[in-house]
Amino acid sequence: MNDELVLIRRMMNSMEDIINATPGERFTITDGDTLVILQRRMDASDLKNALGEYNQVFMKNEGAEIEDIAKSAVAMVKVRTLVEAETENFNARLTRQLIKEYKAQISRVINIIKLSKINAMSAADYEKEAIEITAAKNEAFLDRFEKEIVDLEKQIERMPQVEEEEKPEKKEVKNVAKPEVKRTSLVDRMKSVVEKKKNQKDIGEELRMVEAKSSKTKCVEIPFYDKTLYFNECHPCKDMPEYSLMKRKNDIFFGLTRNISAKSYNNSDHSLLELTKATEDFCQYMIEDLLSGEYCLLPYREIDKASLAMYFDFVSVCFGEYIGKTLSIQEYLKFKEYYNRILMEMFHLEAGFKAKYYQALMLADRYMDYMSGYDLEIPDDREQIVENLIDKNGHRYIRDLDLIRENHVISMDSLDDIHNLIIEINGFIKEEEPQVNTEDDWNETIDVPIKIQIVGEDGAIEDEATFAGTNLLLAVSGYMKQSAYIKKLGVIIDGKEEYLFIARNGLVPVALLNPEDEGEVLRGYEKSILRTMIHLTGEDK
DSSP: OEEEEEEEEHHHHHHHHGOOTTTTTTOOOOEEEEHHHHHHHHHHHHHHHHHHHGGGGGGOTTTTOHHHHHHHHHHHHHHHHHHHTSSSSOOHHHHHHHHHHHHHHHHHHHHHHHHHHHHHHHOHHHHHHHHHHHHHHHHHHHHHHHHHHHHHHHHHHHOOOOOOOOOOOOOOOOOOOOOOOOOOOOHHHHHHHHHHHHHHHHHHHHHHHHHHHHHOTTEEEEOOOOSSSEEEEEEEEEOOEEEEEEEETTEEEEEGGEEEEETEEEEETOOOOOETTTTTTHHHHHHHOOOOOSSSOOOOOOOHHHHHHHHHHHHHHHHHHHHHTTBHHHHHHHHHHHHHHHHHHHHHHHHHHHHHHHHHHHHHHHHHHHHHHHTTOOOHHHHHHHHHHHHOOOHHHHHHHHHHHHHTTOOOHHHHHHHHHHHHHHHHHHSSSSSOOSSOOOOOSSSSSSEEEEEEETSOOEEEEEGGGGHHHHHHHHHHHHHSSSEEEEEEEEEEEEEEEEEEETTOOOOOOTTTOOOOOHHHHOOOOOOOOHHHHHTTT
8 A cells, every 4th residue: 555545544534524514614624734735746546536526625715515515525435435445546346336335325315314304393493404404415415426326337337348259140041921810709809808907907016116116115105096995994093193094905005084984085185195015013003002001012023123113214204294284293202202112112122032041041051061961862952942941941951950960969069059050940930039938847957147138229238137047947038038139148157247149130049159168167058048948949849
């Protein structure tokens, strides 16, 4: 890479500020003078030409107009494409890359224009002027980028291409027979009528396709020309009560509520639209308040997200078209607030599902390690085990671990670990604190006091309780029933608190002692508490 390319690469971030230039104001960047001098000293090349086009904006001392900014923005994309390719001239491959860059810019500009129009609907008067200027500037960007793409595609067509010469085909000379004169039969006439109707249907489909190209939303709306529509279902739109959705078989229509009577729509004002790409999920978003508490929402699939985006797009365009006519600014603000909430609910459900998935994945891995470690057949693959745990169908895995515990495990540390895994899987399947068995036929005790501590999210101690060692069953039962952000369970030895178990956010208690810890006294208390936990959850049966 030569020195000019290295210098320009360093200045690219500053050059890209042209996208945010304000029409009517003088545009400057820190490296503006350097760019002008550099461009003058460069040898003739596409890069020199593009840099010269970009630098024109610096000459507008009275302020750059929208068209000046658009030209420099296009030149900036050319410069960036050449610099990233480490060359000073375009070839066929790099020209195609430039077209891709223009298309990427077009997508970005379209989004800015769309958001500007939406923001303008609810903006204060003093804000609207700036929003309108931004929209006009981006409209100019869009026109300029589209024109450049057309010019480049024509340029590519004119580039020489090496093709194999086509060998001329030998024409076979055939004897031309004289046409026979046939009389039209009744069957032929019937065929003609059928073909005519088929052609009319094809023409109708072609007309629908042409109209669909001018649609403004993801629903791909087209006008409905009949004077009357007879429908099977009709539902008012919750965000726009002045409008309703109608269904006729598998077709979905959108029109004014005031034009509806009984089972028909009066389309004499040509207000009815057919939504050719609308889905059932889209209709549910349009009709129902899914956050009313009446629905049990599940994590969103990709098809649900697509329908949600279609809903937002369609309603936003409707407000853009009809606000101040049949729709009000208050209705629009209410829709925005509702959509914010439903989007956050989607994120919340997705986060919850992912947390549950990764928790199930960790349990599945530990289960599979035990099974393979003892050379046992694993009934399902990893993903199936995770799916079964999430679907609360994991009792077979608990039975497998019970078999290992009964037939292979004699080490106390191993017994503790497999007990913990059984409790965790059981708690995960139930999605609640384990059901505690409060029978008082348990004789396990310890010879030191037992301490329970409850800690809030801010780290402050919210509650504490102390039990005699002879009341081990009562202490552990109370600890397991307690719902808290953090709860600790331990013992008091010579006035010093030693916490042996901790649970966070309602999850299964985790032992705090490391396996290599040398504290036989503490280890003994830990085992007594763990055996009591297992007894209370019924896993020792």
